[in-house]
Amino acid sequence: MKYQAEINVMPLKELLDPQGKAVVSGLKNLNLSAITDVRVGKHLSIIVEADNETDAREQIDTACNKLLANPVIEYYEYSLQALN
Template sequence: MTYNVQIKVMPLKDLLDPQGKAVLGGLRNLGLGAVSDVRVGKHITLQVEAESETQAKQLAEDASKKLLANPVMEFYEIEMIN
């Protein structure tokens, strides 16, 4: 069966996010000073062939740990979608 999995990868909250700071500066330059903070991450969608939703989620977990996220600097969240 085919499962769709979304993985959200974001910088750890305690770490500086240089890309987020650059976007924040750009927004302020555009007159959008009401924005107080920006964090930039990655949104990844996988189509997984698996026997069960649990197996598909485990595959996404393995992909996240081994390739998609750097645990030193990032955290990730996995969500099964329809």
């Protein structure tokens, strides 16, 4: 069975996000100073082939912990959807 996962890998909330700060000041130059708080991370859209949802979640957790997210500075979250 195939599952589609939408994964967000974001900088930990306790940490400064320099890329987000750069976006805020870029937006200020475009007269969009109403946008105040920006955090920038990665979005991954993946397809997993797995027997069941538990198996799919295990594979995604392994992928995130070992390759996609750096747990020292990032956290990840995802939504999973079975494809027909």
